[in-house]
Amino acid sequence: MSARFTFRLVRSATPLVTGRISSPLARTLPGVHRAFSQSTVRARSDVVRETEIPVSVYSPDSKGSAGSTSDHFSIPVNRDDAKPKPFPPPEETEVVPLNKTVYRQMPPTLQKMTVMDKVVIVTGGARGLGNHMARACAEAGAKALVIFDANQELGDESAAELHQKSGLPVSFFKVDVRDGAAINAAVDAVVETYGAPDVLINSAGIADSNIKAETYDPAMFRRLIDINLTGSFLMSQAVGRAMMAAGKPGSIVLVASMSGSIVNYPQEQSCYNASKAGVIQFGKSLAAEWAKYNIRVNCISPGYMDTALNRVPALEAQKKIWRSLTPQARLGNVDELNGLCVFLASDASSFVTGANVAIDGGYTCY
Ligand SMILES: NC(=O)c1ccc[n+]([C@@H]2O[C@H](COP(=O)([O-])OP(=O)(O)OC[C@H]3O[C@@H](n4cnc5c(N)ncnc54)[C@H](O)[C@@H]3O)[C@@H](O)[C@H]2O)c1
Incomplete structure (x- = not known):
């Protein structure tokens, strides 16, 4: 599990959370403390992982019931899709002018x-x-x-x-x-x-x-x-x-x-x-x-x-x-x-x- 530390300059009589830092700035400004809070990246099991996603489509060729122009269905989530795709090489040869x-x-x-x-x-x-x-x-x-x-x-x-x-x-x-x-x-x-x-x-x-x-x-x-x-x-x-x-x-x-x-x-x-x-x-x-x-x-x-x-x-x-x-x-x-x-x-x-x-x-x- 990895952890991230965020530092905030706060105006408060006491540090907001644990671990006060005794920086020269904190010591010289009355009422100002440099505090840090610890935020932890959530465990994978905490993250909602949908297996399918509901979709609504409104288009002339949708086949919704009773002549409706909308389709409602779900698509499965394929976890392999997250893999990076190779970047296509730049097309350096053709120039096709707009007529x-x-x-x-x-x-x-x-x-x-x-x-x-x-x-x-x-x-x-x-x-x-x-x-x-x-x-x-x-x-x-x-x-x-x-x-x-x-x-x-x-x-x-x-x-x-x-x-x-x-x-x-x-x-x-x-x-x-x-x-x-x-x-x-x-x-x-x-x-x-x-x-x-x-x-x-x-x-x-x-x-x-x-x-x-x-x-x-x-x-x-x-x-x-x-x-x-x-x-x-x-x-x-x-x-x-x-x-x-x-x-x-x-x-x-x-x-x-x-x-x-x-x-x-x-x-x-x-x-x-x-x-x-x-x-x-x-x-x-x-x-x-x-x-x-x-x-x-x-x-x-x-x-x-x-x-x-x-x-x-x-x-x-x-x-x-x-x-x-x-x-x-x-x-x-x-x-x-x-x-x-x-x-x-x-x-x-x-x-x-x-x-x-x-x-x-x-x-x-x-
Ligand atoms: N390549 C990069 O990573 C990058 C990043 C940020 C900004 N830029 C900027 O993009 C611009 C183009 O960069 P590039 O990578 O295509 O460079 P490049 O060297 O491939 O092309 C620059 C062109 O400018 C011409 N040129 C240079 N001095 C000239 C002058 N005094 N009078 C007339 N023509 C002159 C050169 O003959 C050349 O054809 C530059 O202004 C550069 O600073 C480039």
């Missing part, structure tokens, strides 16, 4: 959850999480996809592949998100080609990790802040201005990180963490400022994801620790930001702005 005929047949709720006819810019879309979010937007009905990335070769390859697989117009601009003038020129070209963008997904970013603050090179620190934080600002400013000039509502999705809210363990990465905390606060500020223009700004904060960055043998030992600190006991798949990304880009999230949503397998619960 207009299918869209028109969808119920209104699902229509709203698409990005039908929207022009979507994805930074860092040459690979990794950004590339998968670009694919997801292609599948969710985008009119055109635009990839901004600093990597010429990968950017060209991924744009060609996405076009070939989806049949959609896809453009690649070799843009460094630190370069305001290049960003402005590229956004102007997007407006000219496709019209003002409806969506920006800013996924371009870098990570420095396992670097102690006391030896961190200030030049590296500035570079990372420049890419992760200033890049988020420059991209949002250029795309936001284009949306405003066109009088179009828009959605900006900034890829932050759970590292913007917690400190990772065991690796030292103060600069990355600070940069992502900045992205989250920048996103909220922009959401408040630009609500009057109908431009929404939200952040996605991934936990540890199984991307190229993390697939290096040197990280194996750390990954073990990361998994042990994650309730779902695994890293995220590279396509597991897709659903939230499409939702935030779509009109289904029309009243969501200034939010920061974690996708971390529960890491930030602990």
Whole structure:
């Protein structure tokens, strides 16, 4: 039998339960005692274990008595169902775009959850999480996809592949998100080609990790802040201005990180963490400022994801620790930001702005 101890700070003349702790705090605050109560996990035999579960079904094809449209029955409880099922491998090859005929047949709720006819810019879309979010937007009905990335070769390859697989117009601009003038020129070209963008997904970013603050090179620190934080600002400013000039509502999705809210363990990465905390606060500020223009700004904060960055043998030992600190006991798949990304880009999230949503397998619960 295992036991759990819970500590509570209580205002009481005497400790609530057994075992008073003589902490300095308890001794200095009159009338305040630090007490602990012991709660014991109940023995298995105390837990009600149903063998069957009553079910009521209301549907057009239920076969209830006397023409009723309801069925009432029971289902047996199979205890073996609790066994974990293997996680399906990510589908990385196909891109199936949503066509207009299918869209028109969808119920209104699902229509709203698409990005039908929207022009979507994805930074860092040459690979990794950004590339998968670009694919997801292609599948969710985008009119055109635009990839901004600093990597010429990968950017060209991924744009060609996405076009070939989806049949959609896809453009690649070799843009460094630190370069305001290049960003402005590229956004102007997007407006000219496709019209003002409806969506920006800013996924371009870098990570420095396992670097102690006391030896961190200030030049590296500035570079990372420049890419992760200033890049988020420059991209949002250029795309936001284009949306405003066109009088179009828009959605900006900034890829932050759970590292913007917690400190990772065991690796030292103060600069990355600070940069992502900045992205989250920048996103909220922009959401408040630009609500009057109908431009929404939200952040996605991934936990540890199984991307190229993390697939290096040197990280194996750390990954073990990361998994042990994650309730779902695994890293995220590279396509597991897709659903939230499409939702935030779509009109289904029309009243969501200034939010920061974690996708971390529960890491930030602990
Ligand atoms: N992978 C993770 O575990 C994880 C966790 C939390 C947050 N994130 C964030 O998600 C985002 C994407 O991460 P990823 O794992 O897909 O990384 P990735 O390295 O696979 O992809 C990043 C892309 O950004 C591009 N890029 C980098 N610097 C750029 C610059 N200055 N200008 C333009 N493009 C640039 C790269 O060329 C690359 O194509 C990053 O912002 C990262 O901080 C990742």
